[in-house]
Amino acid sequence: MKEKLLDLLRGRGHKITSQRRAIIDALLAGGHFVTAQQILDIVKQTHPDVSLDTVYRNLSLLMELGAVDEIRTPNRDGNLFEVLTTGHHSHLVCLTCGRAKCLPFCPIKSSDMEQAGVDGFTVTSHSLEFYGYCRECQTSGAGEGFSCCTK
Amino acid sequence: MKEKLLDLLRGRGHKITSQRRAIIDALLAGGHFVTAQQILDIVKQTHPDVSLDTVYRNLSLLMELGAVDEIRTPNRDGNLFEVLTTGHHSHLVCLTCGRAKCLPFCPIKSSDMEQAGVDGFTVTSHSLEFYGYCRECQTSGAGEGFSCCTK
DNA sequence: ATTCTAAATAAGAATATTACTATTTAGGAG
DNA sequence: CTCCTAAATAGTAATATTCTTATTTAGAAT
Numbered sequence: 001m002k003e004k005l006l007d008l009l010r011g012r013g014h015k016i017t018s019q020r021r022a023i024i025d026a027l028l029a030g031g032h033f034v035t036a037q038q039i040l041d042i043v044k045q046t047h048p049d050v051s052l053d054t055v056y057r058n059l060s061l062l063m064e065l066g067a068v069d070e071i072r073t074p075n076r077d078g079n080l081f082e083v084l085t086t087g088h089h090s091h092l093v094c095l096t097c098g099r100a101k102c103l104p105f106c107p108i109k110s111s112d113m114e115q116a117g118v119d120g121f122t123v124t125s126h127s128l129e130f131y132g133y134c135r136e137c138q139t140s141g142a143g144e145g146f147s148c149c150t151k
Numbered sequence: 152m153k154e155k156l157l158d159l160l161r162g163r164g165h166k167i168t169s170q171r172r173a174i175i176d177a178l179l180a181g182g183h184f185v186t187a188q189q190i191l192d193i194v195k196q197t198h199p200d201v202s203l204d205t206v207y208r209n210l211s212l213l214m215e216l217g218a219v220d221e222i223r224t225p226n227r228d229g230n231l232f233e234v235l236t237t238g239h240h241s242h243l244v245c246l247t248c249g250r251a252k253c254l255p256f257c258p259i260k261s262s263d264m265e266q267a268g269v270d271g272f273t274v275t276s277h278s279l280e281f282y283g284y285c286r287e288c289q290t291s292g293a294g295e296g297f298s299c300c301t302k
Numbered sequence: 303a304t305t306c307t308a309a310a311t312a313a314g315a316a317t318a319t320t321a322c323t324a325t326t327t328a329g330g331a332g
Numbered sequence: 333c334t335c336c337t338a339a340a341t342a343g344t345a346a347t348a349t350t351c352t353t354a355t356t357t358a359g360a361a362t
Contacts, residue, residue: 015328015339024244036318056319058340072223072278075354076350078318092272100273112258119245121252121288127223128279130264135271166309187348202312207349209310227320229348295353 001085002028008065023058024048033071033080033100060071072129090128096137103130152179154237159216173198174209184222184251222251223280231275241279246286254281 005024006016026042026048036055037084043050059081062068071080090106113123156175157167177193178210187206194201210232213219222231222242226249264274
């Protein structure tokens with residue numbers, strides 16, 4: 001998977017820096033969903049000087065290339081990032097514990113994209129999240145922020 | 152429209168402060184889409200001491216009550232807010248000029264909501280934006296940030 | 303009108319994210 | 333291997349948004 005990402009970057013004319021390698025390593029090592037800060041924490045173990053800016057810049061690049069997805073959450077510790085190993089899909093986000101879970105599909109069809117493209121507007125992408133409450137946060141009263149949803 | 156919003160707030164047990172009135176006035180006066188900062192600028196004309204925090208707090212409350220929608224944009228001046236005069240719908244956002252346009256519909260069906268509610272997850276809302284390029288930003292090269300999309 | 307209390311605010315601080323600029327570097331060309 | 337240049341980074345700063353806490357206030361009850 002790592003080589004696949006590096007090849008994608010090379011193929012688009014991007015350079016492979018040691019920081020970039022470390023960020024990709026962290027993305028792949030940090031669990032399914034990671035925050036920018038979590039990536040930084042991992043990267044700092046080998047590259048103490050990297051800045052959050054570099055993490056965000058690389059995440060943006062990987063998102064442009066379609067290799068990473070950003071899940072918008074109401075969490076205090078920021079949005080979640082995910083390496084797209086499978087295809088595009090949408091997510092459930094629990095409003096109590098803040099964790100995300102992948103849906104195996106995305107309800108937006110290509111016909112929706114075309115319908116959306118009115119008045120000469122060309123649709124290139126979309127962002128969709130479902131918000132609500134996961135099973136654990138419904139049954140255990142107010143969620144405590146752990147043992148909830150999928151990692 | 153203003154009375155409708157005030158009644159909605161009263162009906163849910165919320166107090167009507169002069170700041171809150173001014174924020175609602177600004178929401179209704181500031182054009183279809185407004186940023187939090189634009190609301191603050193208008194409100195400051197009559198209430199010089201209000202803080203952005205108060206603007207955001209009131210926007211969040213109105214969103215909880217379903218009276219206001221937030222459109223997530225990649226703009227440097229923040230997200231856009233819209234009073235929901237008609238029903239729920241989705242938006243187009245131009246990645247060049249940053250302006251938004253309402254679609255007259257939302258492609259998410261109730262069956263999608265039910266499908267999304269897997270593993271005991273209860274879906275209560277969703278957030279969807281379409282991104283791309285409006286007609287003006289496609290034809291005029293790199294957009295200059297005005298004369299684009301709908302207000 | 304006075305009192306009371308939960309709701310709302312102001313002020314300041316914290317945090318996530320983005321932008322700017324000077325410096326460094328990957329990797330191709332010679 | 334050395335040179336060159338566009339790409340990438342570090343450092344710093346700016347900005348959008350959220351949080352904390354002490355203070356104020358709307359509106360209900362008296």
